[in-house]
Amino acid sequence: MTDQRPDFPRSLCSGINLQNRNDMKILLANKFFFPKGGAETVFFQERELLLKQKFTVIDFSMEDERNSPSPFSDYFVPNIDYYDRNNLQQKIRNALFFVHSPVAVRNIERLITKEKPEIAHLHNIYHQLTPSIIPVLKKHGVKVIMTLHDCKLTCPSYLALRSDGKICTRCEGRKFWNPFTSNCQGSILQGLLLSAEALWHKWQGSYDGVDLFLSPSRFLADLTTKRIVPDRIRVLHNGINVDEYQPNYDNQGYAIFLGRLSQEKGVATLLQANGLSNSRLPLKIIGTGPLLDALSREYPAVKFMGYRSGQELKNLVANAAFVVVPSECYENCSMVVLEAMALGKPVIGSRIGGIPEQIEDGRTGFLFEMGNVKELARKIDVLGSDAGLRKQLGHAARLKLEQKYSLAEHNRQLLEIYSGLLV
Secondary structure, eight states: OOOOSOOOOGGGSSOOOGGGOTTOEEEEEOSOOSOOSHHHHHHHHHHHHHHHTTOEEEEEOBOOTTOOOOTTGGGSBOOOOTTSOOOHHHHHHHHHHHHOOHHHHHHHHHHHHHHOOSEEEEOSOTTTTOTTHHHHHHHTTOEEEEEOOSSTTTOTTSSOBOTTSOBOOTTTTTOTTHHHHSOTTSOHHHHHHHHHHHHHHHHHTGGGGOSEEEESSHHHHHHHTTTSOGGGEEEOOOOBOGGGOOOOOOOOSOEEEESOOSGGGTHHHHHHHHHHOOOOSOEEEEOOOTTHHHHHHHOTTSEEEEOOOHHHHHHHHHTOSEEEEOOOSOOOSOHHHHHHHHTTOOEEEESSTTHHHHOOBTTTEEEEOTTOHHHHHHHHHHHHTOHHHHHHHHHHHHHHHHHHSBHHHHHHHHHHHHHHHTO
8 A cells, every 4th residue: 555644745855055055034933932832842942953053033923021032022913812801892802813813914024024034934823923924924935834733723722622621533624613513612602713713714725825834743744634735744753952861761769740730631540540550659740730739639649749840850850760641632742752762761651642653662661542540550560660671661762762853853854844945
């Protein structure tokens, strides 16, 4: 059978030598201009690469007091927080801007008219910047790349989840009336807004102006073919700077979870499994979220450590025996998994989304059926009782990261992609 999975068009694989193009101007767009999540990690990694290559990087984002400095901040759109409790007039205005931002359109038009970028690389632009900026870029002859960080192109609500936490793919990249008609988000108004946004941009053909979509996982690339033809998608894995992570194949005797404490992250499943397991290793929970209070009351023996970041967080992972990623939603290319691998830690992860691409079951870690408490408990027992196995899997995980998920390889492929677009 012929492999029909999305890949990069061969005709674009060879292009100009960007090493000789210090005059190159590249626009980078992301609605958050401060470290917020995995999308921002990738965004700032790529921005740093381009600046080191002496390219002119043109930033486009949203105003926020937490923003990093940018010489282009005057063009950023005003901050919009859709969770604020505004008056009725402001809510109506925000609802319209949720679908189409005339401010973003005007500002990016002024910006690209002045700076004249050759390439625009878009990341998380939904709702505050909106896909309405894409036709403006194409009108000015700018080549457009868009990195997919979630399921937004096939599911108006990003995560392909219903309000009850169940996975849902009913929209299939085209049936965008479903959030409203099925009330899958548990709010008729929210469903109406999500449906209106998706249908508007489908009708406008906003995404038709994207020359190439980059997917950090094969899973998301395949899912996106429900809407986008395979020739317009290439897999580009997230990367980790291996020089910044010193692997530690020993440990201080605990398992660790780090992430948002919410239903879709599977933390409740992990806590149940930990209670069933025979492992004597304590469990540390790193993160905050809506389930924190309830879970900390229900599981007083577990150490809930709240939010941690920077070197403190890295040290906590480096000294763990293993990491658990029990997600119950479609993870893309989990930075938590990659950082654990970089530190030489085996990972137990759900067999869902892009996680099975990162974790080789029995070789670099273990996989388990999503939500299966008993199977997860068994995997915890196996790793918790065998220090030799943990070291073996940790070494294999680090090696796989170096070979497939290094930032150097990510950067090499990214420059190759830019070069190919400018043929």
